[in-house]
Amino acid sequence: MIYWDHAASTPPYEEVIQTMAEVMRQHYGNPSSIHRMGEDAAKLIKRSREVCSAALGVKPAEIILTSGATEGNNMAIKGTAFQYAGRGKHIITTATEHPSVYDSCLYLREHGFEVTFLDVDQKGRINPDQLRSLIRKDTILVSIMHVNNETGAVQPLEAAGRIIKQCNPLTLFHVDGVQGFGKLPVDLQAWQADLYTLSAHKLRGPKGAGVLFRREGVQLHPLLSGGKQESGMRSGTENYPGIVAMAKAMRMAKEQLGTFSEQVGALRDELLAFIRTIPALALNSDEDGAPHIVNVSFSGMKAEVLLHSLEEHGMLVSTKSACSSKTAEPSRVLLAMGRSEDEASSAIRISMGLTNTKNDVERLKNALQDAVERLTPLMTGRNE
Numbered sequence: 561m562i563y564w565d566h567a568a569s570t571p572p573y574e575e576v577i578q579t580m581a582e583v584m585r586q587h588y589g590n591p592s593s594i595h596r597m598g599e600d601a602a603k604l605i606k607r608s609r610e611v612c613s614a615a616l617g618v619k620p621a622e623i624i625l626t627s628g629a630t631e632g633n634n635m636a637i638k639g640t641a642f643q644y645a646g647r648g649k650h651i652i653t654t655a656t657e658h659p660s661v662y663d664s665c666l667y668l669r670e671h672g673f674e675v676t677f678l679d680v681d682q683k684g685r686i687n688p689d690q691l692r693s694l695i696r697k698d699t700i701l702v703s704i705m706h707v708n709n710e711t712g713a714v715q716p717l718e719a720a721g722r723i724i725k726q727c728n729p730l731t732l733f734h735v736d737g738v739q740g741f742g743k744l745p746v747d748l749q750a751w752q753a754d755l756y757t758l759s760a761h762k763l764r765g766p767k768g769a770g771v772l773f774r775r776e777g778v779q780l781h782p783l784l785s786g787g788k789q790e791s792g793m794r795s796g797t798e799n800y801p802g803i804v805a806m807a808k809a810m811r812m813a814k815e816q817l818g819t820f821s822e823q824v825g826a827l828r829d830e831l832l833a834f835i836r837t838i839p840a841l842a843l844n845s846d847e848d849g850a851p852h853i854v855n856v857s858f859s860g861m862k863a864e865v866l867l868h869s870l871e872e873h874g875m876l877v878s879t880k881s882a883c884s885s886k887t888a889e890p891s892r893v894l895l896a897m898g899r900s901e902d903e904a905s906s907a908i909r910i911s912m913g914l915t916n917t918k919n920d921v922e923r924l925k926n927a928l929q930d931a932v933e934r935l936t937p938l939m940t941g942r943n944e
């Protein structure tokens with residue numbers, strides 16, 4: 561089997577697995593306990609926070625440790641809304657966000673907030689001029705992702721940040737950075753981001769751990785009530801085996817950024833060039849996107865059928881994103897990019913990582929060719 565679903569989750573680094581197992585074996589105290597074992601656990605968290613903050617070029621106090629990006633995005637969006645509702649009730653986001661952002665905004669809309677969705681172009685990118693025209697005095701938050709999880713589209717965050725702060729210095733800027741960290745440079749200062757979300761398992765760390773960066777001075781209304789861990793922002797006993805392992809993965813992923821974009825980008829380019837030679841396949845990604853995601857539609861064929869045909873060749877790909885692949889609807893992201901219902905229902909996502917090789921790509925090319933050749937007559941037959 562060859563794994564082509566790295567945007568859904570990645571194989572953890574061996575060092576990450578070892579670190580996590582070691583911490584679980586040797587440290588099981590509660591970091592809130594004031595005896596020695598509790599203090600040792602608290603020290604592990606402190607050191608990990610420093611590593612995470614260094615990887616992002618921010619202060620340790622600006623890091624909130626979470627259970628992943630779903631929690632981080634909910635906390636950033638609802639936390640901002642509940643905190644700053646007195647200042648305004650307008651939120652801007654894009655039509656192509658991950659459900660943890662999109663649905664949080666829909667939730668707020670049902671609770672008295674006004675949400676404006678930015679359009680995207682055919683490549684999935686927002687238009688900064690549209691953003692400029694929409695920011696108002698009562699806009700409390702703009703949330704724009706770095707890299708789209710279905711297509712790899714990269715948003716112009718520096719331009720967005722500049723516009724937001726020019727138009728309304730009080731508007732907070734949140735970036736869902738899940739699919740970008742370790743794949744593309746991250747510059748929270750240049751983007752003028754106030755909030756930034758990560759999930760460890762997307763960068764070869766463990767599941768169930770994440771980071772929410774919150775710029776100093778930004779207040780968030782906490783979503784969880786309880787023991788007031790994480791400076792009151794995130795009650796609940798800390799998952800410090802996961803936190804320590806995540807810090808290690810963040811450091812390693814950052815160190816490997818250059819290698820990742822070069823090696824994985826070369827595999828992506830090879831695959832894109834091949835797909836362009838098959839008329840039945842239409843690309844929804846290109847070289848302008850992140851190095852690890854290729855999205856392609858096989859019009860007239862349900863994405864699941866192509867997926868299972870590729871699986872018969874030992875190729876594990878995904879339909880839409882793993883989070884929404886169990887819903888029958890066409891991809892909301894591709895529809896927003898102007899694709900037809902047919903194209904949006906027939907898209908698969910191939911996402912890669914450093915564990916993939918040139919030989920893997922050769923096998924995938926053969927599998928794609930074979931699947932398209934085998935399925936095309938069935939499709940014609942069905943249409944007749």
Ligand code: PMP
Nearest residue numbers: 628629630658709738739759883
């Ligand atoms: N945002 C993006 C862009 C994602 O790709 C994902 C994971 N699919 C998430 C948020 C949510 O991350 P998690 O499932 O780890 O909470």
